[in-house]
Amino acid sequence: MNKKTKLRIALASATLVVAAATGTALASGGSSSGSGSGSERPGTAQNVRDEQDKQQAPAVVKADGANLFPHSLDFDAPSRSFYVGSLKHGTVSTVGTDGKVRTFIDDPQLVSAQAVDIDRERGRVLVSNVDYGTADRSRKDAPFKVAGVGSYDLETGKQNWCVDLTALTLDGKQHLISDVTVAPDGTAYAVDELTPTVFRIDPEGNASVFLRDDLLQGTLDIPDFLDDVGMAAVEYVAGDQLIIAMADGSLVRVPVRHPEDAQKVRLSTPLASPTAGMRLLADGSVTAVSSGLLTGKPAQIQHVNPGGGWKTATVTVTDTVTDPVTSDVTDGPGRTTYALSGGLADLLAGKPNDGFTLTPVKTG
Structure with missing residues (x-):
């Protein structure tokens, strides 16, 4: 029995347990209430609309996208829509x-x-x-050889550009661009989960290596699947800095003007591992989700409150999501925060699914 077969069997078993637990919770109406971040003066028109949105937002969004298997998402307030990527279809x-x-x-x-x-x-x-090797367009015999970022028009979906980042490394190694963030000047920063590399991409799609540092080298092993998993998520924060979440539960602070001065953030306690996604809150703090992929326990939502310009931070658990394999968080209507459970266990186990779930969670 090879490593991939072992992983699929283990995940398939875990999925059955999680599905049973989740089904019970939903049937009984059990879910966390969303809580907003930031504040406005009472009585403003925006505040009224926010309150209306809160009342109208469903407790749980059960999306009907069969076999999409999204890992990440973002929310567009003007269109009141979530945007999700598909690991299976590449859409x-x-x-x-x-x-x-x-x-x-x-x-x-x-x-x-x-x-x-x-x-x-x-x-x-x-x-x-x-490319995990599981998509419709995958090279099944050569997973993790695709690494890039594409830019698409928000109104039409038409491609502006799509850059191949492996062309900058030419190292023959496995790569996985786990996350991307945008600075105020339009520069995008993309992090590679399988090598200690951060890429910089200007608004026209011109890419370069921004930072390569052993501090960003992965140390987390996912049994029978991937070794040395590193950077899981990134956010641009105040002070012209990148905050990078490592899969092992640590955070790294990277000054954009002096990336060579990158250093670990001193945390009150590490984030649960593996850390999967982050969202920047209106007050400059961060909410992060840690998957229960390795433990089978509910995913943890954690609030990270910085101090000293992100040299230190206090970590507190604010909520959990029953589905262990919850991989990202984003804002939603009415200043809620939603966590994404995309069915990734089914994808890795080679099983179909009928959709995915967005669950409102507390951020603090």
Whole structure:
């Protein structure tokens, strides 16, 4: 029995247990209430609309996108839509709060669409291009050889550019662009989960290696699947810095003007491992989700409150999601925060599924 077969059997068993537990919770109406971040003066028109959105937002969004297997998502407030990438089809779809899924980007260059980041200021959607070896367009005999980022028009879904980041490394190694973030000047930063490399991409799609540092080398092993898993998520934060979440539960602070000064953030306690996704909150703090992929326990939602310009941070658990394999968090209507459970256990186990779930969670 090879490693992939062992992993699929283990995940298939875990999925049955999780499905039973989740089904019971949903049937009884059990779910976490969303809580907003930031504040406005009472009585403003925006505040009224936010409150209306809270009342109208469903407790759980059960999306009908069968076999999409999204890993990441972002929310576009003006259109009131979530944008999710598909690891199976390499597409990006929009999802309404009614759970209806519509294909928005279908670019043959995208093998699997992992990270999704909406840059409304420039009217575009950034998408990371990866290959787990399980997608419709995968090279089944050579997984993790695709690494790129594409830019797409936010109104039409048409490609602006799609850059191949492996062309900058030419190292023959496995690569996985796990996440991407955008600075105020439009520069995008993409992190590689399987090598200690951060890429810089200007608004026109010109890419370069921004930082390669052993501090970003992965140390987490996922039995029978991947070794040395490193950077899982990235956010641009105040002070012209990148905050990078490592899969092992640590955070790294990277000054954009002096990336050579990158250092670990001193945390009150590590994030649960493996860390999977982050969201920047209005007050400059971060909410992060850690998957229960390795433990089978509920995914943890954690609040990270920085101090000293992100030299230190306090970590507290604010919520959990029953589905262990919950992989990302984003804002939603009415200043809620939603966690994404995309059915990744089914994907890795080679099983179909009938959709995915967005669950409102507490951030603090």
